Amino acid sequence: MILNKELKAVLLAVFGSNKMDSSIFLLGEVKSVPVLEIQNVTKQFKNGRGVENISFKVNQGEIFGLLGPNGAGKTTLMKCIVALSRPDKGTILINGHNVMEHFELAMKSVGTLISGVEAFDYLTAYENLQLAARLYPDLEKTRVDEVLRWVGMEAHKREKVKSFSTGMKQRLYLAAALLSKPSFVILDEPTNGLDIEGKLDFIQLISRLAKEEGVTFILSTHLIDEVERLCDRIAILSKGKIIGEITRTELTENQTFESYYIDCIRMGKEVNDVAELKK
Amino acid sequence: MQNLKNEWIKLTRKRSTIVLLIITAIFPLLAGPLVQMLQNRFGFTAFDGESFPLVILSLAITFYLPLLLAFVISDMFAGEQEQKNLPFLLVRPISRYHLFNSKILCTGIYLFILLIIICITSLITGAIWLENFTFHGLMLGVTAYILSWFPLMAIGVLLVFLVQWIGSSSKALTFSILLYLVMIVLTYLFPTVAQWLPAYDNDWYQRWMNSGFNVVNLGRGVYLLSWFAMFFTLGFNKFNQKEF
Secondary structure, three states: OOOOHHHHHHHHHHHOOHHHOOEEEEOOEEEEOOOEEEEEEEEEOOOOOEEEEEEEEEOOOOEEEEEOOOOOOHHHHHHHHOOOOOOOEEEEEEOOEEOOOOHHHHOOOEEEEOOOOOOOOOOEHHHHHHHHHOOOOOOOOOHHHHHHHHOOOHHHOOOEHHHOOHHHHHHHHHHHHHOOOOOEEEEEOOOOOOOHHHHHHHHHHHHHHHHHHOOEEEEEEOOHHHHHHHOOEEEEEEOOEEEEEEEHHHOOOOOOHHHHHHHHHHHHHHHHHHHHHHO | OHHHHHHHHHHHOOHHHHHHHHHHHHHHHHHHHHHHHHHHHHOOOOOOOOOHHHHHHHHHHHHHHHHHHHHHHHHHHHHHHHOOOHHHHHOOOOOHHHHHHHHHHHHHHHHHHHHHHHHHHHHHHHHHHOOOOOHHHHHHHHHHHHHHHHHHHHHHHHHHHHHOOOOOHHHHHHHHHHHHHHHHHHHHHOHHHHOOOHHHHHHHHHHHHHHOOOHHHHHHHHHHHHHHHHHHHHHHHHHHHOOO
16 A cells, blocks of 8 residues: 555644654554664674674564674674664664664664663763763653662662672663663663673563563573563574574474574584585 | 753863863962062063963963863763763764764863953953053953964864874874974974964964954954864764764
8 A cells, every 4th residue: 555645744743753653654554664674784894794684673562682692793783773883785774764864863762772882980870861861852850760770770870880890880771771761672782791680680671661661672682591581583693694583483382592593503504514615 | 952961061070171170270370479479579570460361371372272172172082982982872862963063062162161261360360460450451351362262163173073083082182282283383484384274373362453353364264264164074074974
């Protein structure tokens, strides 16, 4: 069915842009648009690392896991999604908005935690979150305290970040990711540096937000237990390429995400070995 | 301009910024009694209340303020990149143009405040310690300090553009200082070449005060504005292409 531009304009005027973020109105039906759509994204570095021809979609309400060994290209892809890195080719759409062309619009309802990004260590936890909060004009003043409470950092809010352990910093970054009441959250290696209690708290928080508030997550990790507990669907990234994709319902009785991951990695290795031999 | 407040908070929460602001305020206050003591001791009058703020400005604009400017700019761009802080705000719904713009604006405000602090303290010192402090001298001083903001900002945007290539604040600061020294040396050794550089306009306020509103000063103003626009654009272009 062809999109009626005039009707869309009228609906936009009536419902406002926020209501249009995750669905495009078609004549006679409402069709859900993927929250994240990655189309043929390639990003290559001079050292040969990067990602090649990546395509996948993340639908509303899903917890999507991007799984892969260290150096598979997970962080590169995550950085491309939030425009910290520019893809060599391909398109990334968040809620239908091209990230490279309409960055502000695309990131309006997105929360991010990217591995390697640091908070300002000469400021307190509270001040760091306030810096971020100022960039979301509609946010309530109490929101900073609320997210600090969620991640168990309320008692440390007046302490400078330079005195924090890696785990405390990671909790703060998670709070920063959830600050804007996002409908879509991008988490890159979110449990790095967290202790067992921290990891359990994290899993509970993500599950609650997904179930109760319908928040969509993309989670990049190399830790299978997080994926096993949280994700509805996973994609396996190895040496910059997607080598497998499966939903929880598609798993057979004896299969887990872990066994699927191991099969994919082994198969990918075997394919590479054959290719090497052929050379 | 929601990020301007962020940049200002980041700048003023640093201990170095506060220390430098205090030094900026103290220097003219100490220089006044020292000059008076020396003048009394040797029995001559080199500076009076009217010329003292301009002497302080001449020193500040040639050495002190460009150094502070280089310090702030190195930290704001190369420093934040080095510490991996820049992406903390870049992943929010703010365009790189607005972020870059707010950093430049914050630098401009900081520079203006530094100039005002030196202006006020040198005027106070001139009024208290030195003879011949007049209303004419006060107005002259205030005008000179305000006019000096323009050539300093032109140097500032050049530094902003150049530090985009450097990934460490200490290297960026060293490079900026060396570059500024080269510009100053060129001003004395090759005045015709130096005319193309903004450091040539360190005494811009003197030219305005000597000859007032004329075609030459106006032309030089347009040149500084063009310089600012060119390096702002080039600096933003490089900043926009950066990957983190």
